[in-house]
Amino acid sequence: MFPPSQGFSLDIDAVSGITGSISIACWVVVFSPQIIENFRRGSAEGLSVVFIVVWLLGDVFNIIGAVLQRVLPTMIILAVYYTLADIVLLAQCFYYKGFTLKDEVAKPADEDEPPREPTETSALLRPSGNGQSRPARISDAEGGRRRSSYSSFTERLFQDGEHLSPATPFVDTPAPAATPQPPRSAAKSVLFNLVAVVLVCAAGFLGWLFTYQPPENNTADNGGDTLQFNVPGQIGGYICCVLYLGSRLPQLYLNYKRQSTEGISMLFFIFACLGNLTYVMSILAYKPVCHGRHGHCETGEAGAIYGRYVLVNLSWLLGSFGTLLLDAGVFVQYFMYRKDDGEAVEDA
Secondary structure (H helix, E strand, C coil): CCCCHHHCCCCHHHHHHHHHHHHHHHHHHCHHHHHHHHHHHCCCCCCCHHHHHHHHHHHHHHHHHHHHHCCCHHHHHHHHHHHHHHHHHHHHHHHHHCCCCCCCCCCCHHHHCCCCCCCCCEECCCECCCCCECCEECCHHHHHHHHHHHHHHHHHHHHCHHHHCCCCCCCCCCCCCCCCCCCCCHHHHHHHHHHHHHHHHHHHHHHHHHCCCCCCCCCCCCCCHHHCCCHHHHHHHHHHHHHHHHHHHHHHHHHHHHCCCCCCCHHHHHHHHHHHHHHHHHHHCCCCCCCCHHHCCCCCHHHHHHHHHHHHCHHHHHHHHHHHHHHHHHHHHHHHHHHHHCCCCCCC
């Protein structure tokens, strides 16, 4: 079941494989917390539709560039999965918001209803949000409740003689109110998120361990296609990079307009950050292969090969590392607006 112990060595190739496998595990589950959060709330108000659309376009160009450039297989697998998951999340946003690309901020209830002129059926005083009083029309529903209350009074007065006794109060027994679920405490949320991250990382490591194969000492074939520039592939990669970097801006702006991150699952962005971080590590963990006798490198040859390798993968590195920094901005907003939300920390 496990690979032979004598064939296992934690070299640079193993580091690349482990981090790549953990990155895949993170991106496999990254969308689940946000999809569950939207379903639980019955709303996708906290998520920017433009963010998902631009991210989807970036994933499409990611596939095109990765296939043409013949990058690492894990990069191509992730690109395909990103696209499928984006489509699911976008469909959920359209289901809750309607088919629109506008990120509208819901107005407070007090602003939706303009003040009305006093009439004969208006109450004399009605409290408003600013502490003043304004007239309000007695609604039909309120009138219905009053008539129902009067009917109930007369029925019970003449049918139930028990209430004629001064020892028995003439008050209806109130229905037991539903007890709201207390919000999860900050400590429990941190513990939950930490356990989820550890389990996903462990799953990624075990996935690599079960599929591990000792590298073959074949220096002739290594370093060929991975170091060749493909112009269409590079164009697709850099378009993908720009779209990835631009996708976070609508979400950051929506959070700023709402002055809240309510409705956003923090696990969504935690796994996104961890997935991008391990993705970058899997690319950078590369061992240059020289073409000298017995694979020996001449002076400066290994550095030149590694530099060319980084240039070939630069667009993917910039896109992932840049979105990692922008996702950190979402965490900053989360802690800035958390007190304004008036809620305990949620994992969702």
